[in-house]
Amino acid sequence: MAYDVSPTARTLMVLELVQNSPGITAEQLGDKLGVSERAARRYVAILREADIPIESVRGPYGGYRVGRGLRLPPLMFSPTEALGLVMAVLEGPRGTADPVEDALGKIVRVLPEAVARSTDAIRRVSARGPDPGARTPDPEITAALVSHSADSRRVTIHYRRHEDEWPMDVDPWAVVVRRGRWYLLCWSHAKDARRVLRVDKITKVEAQPASFVPPADLDPLAAVEEHLAMGWRYPIEVEIDAPLDDAACWIPRSMGRLEPIDENRTRLLASTDEPDWYAGKLSEIRAPFRIIGGPELRAACQLVAQRLLAASDHHSDDVPG
Numbered sequence: 001m002a003y004d005v006s007p008t009a010r011t012l013m014v015l016e017l018v019q020n021s022p023g024i025t026a027e028q029l030g031d032k033l034g035v036s037e038r039a040a041r042r043y044v045a046i047l048r049e050a051d052i053p054i055e056s057v058r059g060p061y062g063g064y065r066v067g068r069g070l071r072l073p074p075l076m077f078s079p080t081e082a083l084g085l086v087m088a089v090l091e092g093p094r095g096t097a098d099p100v101e102d103a104l105g106k107i108v109r110v111l112p113e114a115v116a117r118s119t120d121a122i123r124r125v126s127a128r129g130p131d132p133g134a135r136t137p138d139p140e141i142t143a144a145l146v147s148h149s150a151d152s153r154r155v156t157i158h159y160r161r162h163e164d165e166w167p168m169d170v171d172p173w174a175v176v177v178r179r180g181r182w183y184l185l186c187w188s189h190a191k192d193a194r195r196v197l198r199v200d201k202i203t204k205v206e207a208q209p210a211s212f213v214p215p216a217d218l219d220p221l222a223a224v225e226e227h228l229a230m231g232w233r234y235p236i237e238v239e240i241d242a243p244l245d246d247a248a249c250w251i252p253r254s255m256g257r258l259e260p261i262d263e264n265r266t267r268l269l270a271s272t273d274e275p276d277w278y279a280g281k282l283s284e285i286r287a288p289f290r291i292i293g294g295p296e297l298r299a300a301c302q303l304v305a306q307r308l309l310a311a312s313d314h315h316s317d318d319v320p321g
Contacts, residue, residue: 007043010035014043015066018054022065022109029064066109137182137199144205145184146175152211157184158204159197171212174220175199183224187212196227225253232271236278237293240266240285250285275300 010033017024017032029040044064047054053067148155149172156167170186177183182199236256240247247258247266255278256270272278279300282289291298 007046011043011046014040015047015052015054018044018064019066019109023057023063025063135181135200137202141202141205142175142182142199144207145172145199145202148172148205148207149174152213154208154210154212156206156208157197157202160201160203165203169208170195170197171214173214173218176220176224178221178224178228185220185224185227194223194227196224222253226257229254229256229270232273234272234275234294234296236268236270236272236291236297238268238282238289238291240268240287240289242266242285242287246287247285250287255281272297276303279304 013033014029017029021028026037026040026044029043030037033040033043044054044056055065055067057063057065145155145157152171154169154171156169158165158167169189170184171189172184172186174185175182176185184195184197184199184202186195186197187193188195239261240251241264243264244258244260244266247268251258251268256268259267259269261267270278275294275296278297282297282301283304291301
């Protein structure tokens, strides 16, 4: 770094370095700025004098980080606005080095705790890749569901299906984003069962005084994907001659539930409305398997096999022998 950089510019560079690298030490700051460790600490002190909450943690894993509550006018977000920003980012195409995702992370890190908790909860349980035709739910309803989920507060929701709408008492375990579709994973007290509901079909949320304790081993995204693989028209049971870990590499959670039969065999339980599509997905399994249940799937697999055999037996006069 040039030595003629002004103290003000260096102070702003310190703020940017601390935001981008939480846990950075005074020694590392000095190296990046081209100044002594003592001078780096002085720039940190200047930021604190300007009411910027730079926190320091002692110990081998300590360092500087920006504390909660940093306000950079006009970036003042209400819970609904902050969640709306997260929703917009989640529904767009994202990669492993996405600058929008990095920028959103900076904003979430300095939001007040009550707002950051809701937005960060959504980011943790989202599966990337938008699904064509997905509908964006109401941000206020989504924010309320996430807030009550974080507080473990039972709610009454009003759920719309076709032309009907009815109230439901549920424990909102988590709000999950999967391929651009927003789902509420919850426990329905009317059905006495776990439910997965579309958030865009919820028209009203009312908090109840009762609280709840979610399952200790809950994996919200896995639970939603397994649920979406069940409940369709044609039931499926397949035995795969491979260990569970190997089968999981070939069968995504959205295709059904995998359970071990023994050390060398795995059972796949699922359902589908499209046996032809499912038969094509089964062809990706790299081990012998048997269709135990599902005559529709068995017939579809036979058709796929006949097409593949016909294609492999085809000879063209244009291809040299």
